[in-house]
Every structure is written in C-alpha cells, then in structure tokens.
Amino acid sequence: MYERKLGDVVLQVDGISLSFGAMRVLNNISFNVRQGEIRSIIGPNGAGKSSMLNVINGVYHPQQGAITYRGKTRDLMKVHEAAQQGIARTFQNIALFKGMSTLDNIMTGRNLKIKSNMLQQAIYWGKAQREEIEHRRKVEEIIDFLEIQAIRKIPVGKLPYGMQKRVELGRALAAEPDLLLLDEPMAGMNVEEKEDMCRFVLDINDEFGTTIVLIEHDMGVVMDLSDRVVVLDYGLQLADGPPDEVRRNQAVIDAYLGVSN
C-alpha cells in the first residue's frame, strides 16, 4: 500500500468517560481522527466501541471528557445536531426505516438539504417538485455507486441482510458527510459481500475524501483498510497506532487471545 498523507486533526476525543448507573462503559478514552483517514476502533464484544460512536454523534452524553470537532469543543449536544455538522453513521443492528422503499430511505438521508416548506410540498409545484427531482438525481448517483439499482422500489424490510447494510450506507452517504461512522458494516456478511463493502469503503474515502471511523471485527479487513487503529477493552483504551504497531502490542494480543495470570 502506498504511503498516505494524513491531514489535520478533525476530531479530537479527550478523556471520555461514560457510565450508565453503576456500569462503566468508557473509561478515559482519548484519540484523534485526521482529515481523510480511515480510523478503526476494534476490541472484543462489550468493549464500548458502539458507545464510543454514540458519544461522537451525540446520542450518549459522557460524564467526563471533551469532544472537539473541527476546532470547536462541543457542549451538550442534541442528537440531530451531529448530522447538521456533517457526521453520518450506520448501525450495528440495521436501523433502516422498514416501511419505506430503498429510494425513500436514501432520499430521507437528504432531509437536511431540502429547503422547500410544508405548504410548497403540499402543492407539489415549482420549488418542491424541482427539489424532489434534483435530489432524486443525487440519490440515483448513490444508487449507481452502491450497485443497488434493482432494489430501488422495494420496501427495505423485504431485502436480504447484506442489501440492507448497503442501503443503510447509501442513506448515510446521501447526507454527503465529512465524517462517516461505520458500526460493523461487514458483520454477518459472506466473503463476496465483504469484498464489495470494502471496495465501497475505500472508494468513499478515495473519491469523496470522506473521513471514516470504522468499527469492525474482521481483523484482516481492519488491518488492510485502516490508517490507524484504536483498541478498546472493557471500556479501557489498550492501544492506539498504525495497524502493524497495534498487531504487535502485547496488551492487545492478551485481550484477544486471553491471558492467564
């Protein structure tokens, strides 16, 4: 793999601690994400990876620590504000809108870009219609990119798992995010599906210049794709660095293989 030049720090996570009642989910986690990189978070089940993403996009509010995004340290943030700041994500357990078609799901991803008001939409003439067509064009580009033309009008509830994951990625892309959080995008997929998904992730990063934070269990995938890797275990940060370095880290090996002491 050729040497990649990483940009400035876009996201700084500083000493984040999160607990639910007596349960400590994250404990003093610090790392940063640079412009244009693919950043992975790995760790065994229950390590707090998804919680970390939830903290980044404002679903959970940490008790301690600060998040600095684009040079601005954030206050207590509402869930919908992350999207306004250009952060999009997919979910470990698919969170699509089951009653809607693929097309509508991805169109919904563009909700922040639609400017016509309710009255214009009710009349569906002029601005509202122009907008629908213009955004449809954008959405069709995403549909082409993800190669899901054939399932355009099918309700997503009826799609197979792998396809749903793809639609979910499409919905996140529709927002044209600067920072894309992917929560186990390849979980439960077969080899071909995984290969496709890897290709999409790389292409998104490459073609659109999107910064990506990725949670993944498949070590091969993580090591191949990532620029840098953070390792969590039971809410603690074990390691942070390039894949090769992390691979050789004794604490990480112990956490994954189990250690008797």
Added chain:
Amino acid sequence: MRIEKSVIFIFIWTLLLMVAIPWTIGKVSSNIFFEWPFFFEVAIGGLLAGVMYSLVALGFVLIFKASGVFNFAQGAMVLFSALTLVGLNELGLPMWLAIIATLAVMLLLAVAIERVVLRSLVNQEHIILFMATIGITYFLDGFGQTLWGSEVKILDLGIPNNPGLYFDGKILINDFDLVAALIAGLLVIGLALFFQYTRIGRALRAVADDHQAALSVGIPLKHIWVIVWAVAGIVALVAGIMWGSKLGVQFSLALIALKALPVLILGGFTSVPGAIIGGLIIGAGEKLAEVFVAPLIGGGIEDWFAYMLALAFLVFRPQGLFGEKIIERV
C-alpha cells in the same frame, strides 16, 4: 425494589399540593367550604375509590407485563363478567355457583382469546395487538349485551351499603366503599404474593423481561398467556362485582376502563405497585378536585381531570412513576 429519589420527591410534592391547593382555595374563595374533618372525609372517600381504580388498572398491568399487550378490553371484560354473573344468577343459579360458573367462563374466554387472537398475531407490532384488543372490546360489549340484554341489573351480594361515622363521629364513610377497598386490597396482596413466590409467578416475570429468553429456557409462552388473561379475567370479575353492586350492572361498567388508563400512565404500565399508588393518587386527587376546585370552573370535571393529572406527572417522568426507564440502544 429500588425506589428512585425523584419518585419520592414527586410523591411528597403531590401530597403537599393535594393538601395545599384545597386549603388555599378554601381560604381565598367564599364559595368553597374547607374544614379539616371535611377535607379528610373527601380524601378518604377518594382513596377508597382509588383502590377500585387500582383493581381495574391491575388487570391491565398483568397482561402488559406478561405479553407487552396493552389490553384495551379490560373494561369490556369487567362488564362481560358482571353481566354473565348476574345473568346466570337470574337463570336460577345460586350466587356462589354463579360466581364459579363465571370464573369458568372467564377462563374459557382467556383460552379463546389466546387461540383466536394472540396466537395469530404473535410477533406483530404492539400497535396491531392493541388494536386487536379494541376489537375484542367491541366484540365483548356486543356479545355480553346480546346474550344478557342491556337493561340495568341489580347485583346484591349483601354488602352493607350505608354511611357510617368514624373518628368520633367526625368523618362520614360509606361502609360499602370500605368493604370494597378491603377486598380489592386483599386481591392486590394476593397477586403480589403469587407473582413473587409461585413458580408460575416467576415464569410470568421471566416472560415479561424477555420473551425470547423465556422461551429458550423452556417456559411455554402460550400457557403463560392463557394464565395471565385468565388472571386478568378474575381481576375483572372482582372489579365487576364491586362496581356492579355499587352502580348496577350496565354498559357504563365498560367505561370504568377509561378511569383506569390515567392510573396506568401515572403508575407506569409495567408496575403492580405503580397501579396501586397511581390508583390512590388519582382517586384522592379526583375527589379533592371535584369538591374543592371544580365548583370554580363549572363542575363536571371527572371526565378529564384524572387524565390531566396523569399528564402532569408524565412531564416529570415520561415512563410513569414506577415504569422502567428505556435506554435507547443503537
């Protein structure tokens, strides 16, 4: 059970307001009569009525806990059981036999509902099941009245029904309300023990926590559902007997369910203690408001006051006083 600080806080405030508002109005307004013995008389009357609300609410909670179904038909079950009881009694069955026969009918009904409705709708969304219970409501209301007619019937179990004076003759309480509250209270305690200490009770609680997990350790879901619906049927019969002897057996019994709904949202859909405390708060609050507040705004507020009271609680605790807080997981 762990009680959160905020619940105790809300509870104390509620009690304070329940005393303070009538007292203030009594001081300020010349139309409202306020004196401590009278206040307690009203409050006690309200609490006793509240126990009866709790009884109906309990039926809802049982089914909701065990199957996640919001059973709108609980009120219809109250009416249906009371109609059946009186109907069988009029056919010549002695009262004790009629009660046993009605219990059997309620059990049969539980089996029928499980077979016909629940089994076919398993894994459907909650809202669909809720609407199915509205269907059951209409069916039972119609069926009961088709079978037994719609005229008002008198149900007399020989419970004394005359006002008695207590506390040195200062406070007037209806004996019937006392007896009814006592019976309801016993039933509630019995159910609590049943849930806590019997095998079926534990299975029920397991199912309530997680259907899949309960299935995987070999708890037969179908039996459990029949059992909860049957228990809810029994609770309905007791409520039907109590309310029926008080008001006469007639269609309006079905509307008592509407009284129990605010109790549910106040106490939390999943909590037995919530149903009891909620019932007491609603009962007392409603009576106090009726006597001390309603005359100022035109009266007749019993249709909606309980709902507004419950809504006010929801602003502070969206899951009800004792409901489980939901942590969103994504």
Added chain:
Amino acid sequence: MLYREAGEFKSTYQADQAILTIRQDRWFMWALLAVAFVLIPLVSSEYWLGTIMLPFLILALAALGLNVLTGYAGQLSLGTGGFMATGAFAAYKLATAFPELNILIVILMSGAITAGVGLLFGLPSLRIKGFYLAVATLASQFFLIWMFNKFGWFTNYSASGVISAPPMAVFGDNFVTGPYATAEAKYLFTLTLVVLFALMTKNLVRSNIGREWMAVRDMDIAAEIIGIKMLPTKLKAFAYSSFLCGIAGALWAFVYTGSVEPLAFDVNRSFQILFMIIIGGLGSIMGAFLGSAFIVLLPIFLSNAPHWVGLNIPVDLISHIEFMVFGALIIFFLIVEPHGLARLWQLLKEKLRLWPFPY
C-alpha cells in the same frame, strides 16, 4: 394483459415520481373522478347523496387526518373526535360572529384553529411515546368535549347545547348549508374539498415531510441521527392531522347534519375513525376512503339484512350485534391483513399485472 407497466418507459424522474405511474391507473382515477363528480349526482337519490355519500366523504377526510398522524407519523391518537368537535365549534363561532364570511373561509379557518389546538395537545409527544401518548390523547378528547358542553360561550348560550349552522352559500345563492341547500350542492361541495385535501395529503406524504414522518414512525432514534428534529416533525403531523379533522368536523356539523351537539364527537367517534384506518389500511390515502366506505355501509347493511331474509330483530339487539360484528371484523382484518383493504387492492393489482399468467 390489459393492465401492465411493461412497455411503458419513463425517461424523466418527474414521470417516475408521478402519483400514479401506470397508465391504466391514471385512466381509472380519471374515470373514478368522473363518476364521482358527474354520474353520482345525476343518478343518486336524495337519500343516497345526503345520508350515505356525505358521511362517507366527511369521515374519509377525518380518517385521512388520523392516518397522517397514526399511519404515517406513527403517533397513535384516540382524540380524533375532540378535534372534529373543535372544528365544528370553531366554524359555528366564526359563522355566527362574522356572518359575512364565505363558508370556504369559515371552514378553512376552523381547520386552522383546530390545527392550533392539535399543536397544543401534540406537545407531550416529545416526552412520551406509544401507549402513554395514546392515553394522553384521550385527555384531549375528554377535555375538549367537556369544554364545549360546559361553557355556553361556545354554543352562543343555546339552552340545549346544540349548535345549528346558519344558511351559507359558496357564491350567489348556491347554498350548501341550511334549509335551501340541495343534496347535490352539499355533495359536490364536500366532494371538491375532500378530493383537494386528499391530493394535498398525497403530495405531502410523497415529499420530504412525508418521508420524515415515516422515518419517525419506523425508527425514531435513527431518524434523529440523520438530522430529523423530533419536535417539529411530530408537531407538523399533529397540526396537519388536526387541520383535516377540524375541517371534517366543520363539514359534519354544517353540511351533513346541519345541527350538532358535542356528544356527536365523543370517544366512540374517535374509535370509529381509528377503525376506518385499520380496516382501510394504515399509511395509505386510498385506505382512508376504503375504510370509511366500509364503516359507513356496514351498519346500513346490518340493519337491513335481517329484513331481506324476513327476520324481524329488535333495534337494540341489532346495535349489539353490530358491535359484535365490528369487533370480530377488526380482529379478522388484523389477522388476515394488518395493512387493510388498501393492501388487498394492491395485491389484486399485482395479480392483474401478471394475468393471465400465475407468475
């Protein structure tokens, strides 16, 4: 083989986003509108227009309103009757306080007032969800009916609590309310409004706001994460839904019955409308109409059917049996097809598309 989309190619997104994308569907819709606007007024009797078509259309409008809130936005409401009452009484107060106002303005304004009331009662939806919200909407139902009963101001201090619509015309002497109004005029007036609002609703649900509603319905937390604000989205659903229900209430009081008391909009009305959208189909415009037709026609059928077969059943027994049949049908529909008549219609069309081949 007459009904199919093969061979119809769309070259623009505009054509692909049309309401009815299949040519035959468009023909069918135009034919249906022609029948509704021309044929029915010509051939129907006064009875049919006045006592069947009018309530069918008006209740369909209310069902449309509830379907926006419950079927599309996923907020279960049992307060429809209260909102209809608000529309009726708002129209009455407007029409009596400002007699020079045109009926169209009166009706639209009463819709707007109801939308405001709906907003108010929709506020708790931010904090509470699901069944808690459903029960909370009952609060609005009971409170509103109590209010209209209790305060004489709303009925202009009528002793009976009944309000009567003054005679009003759309233009000239085309009266649509009061004793001079013909059944045809009432029917055409109502039909026009209902068709317009149905079209408007369809436009909304296929636009961004409709997608936001469905997103909130299907998975609210994911909707929020992609940037949809909960409160405005839910409140818009409450407001628009109550707007339609308010207009339906105003039409009910003014055009259909002519005079009405608050009890006409009690909790049973709320359930009736809810049944319409269950039977017709949740989240479907067509469903509101199918459900309304079903619920309006069923009692008429049930009360006449015994006579046709020579049975003589007392009236109160019929009403009990009606309850039973209603209940059983609701359960039946939920079990057989939770998506209602509209879904059955869709399945029929899919079969027709392939006919005469089975696949």
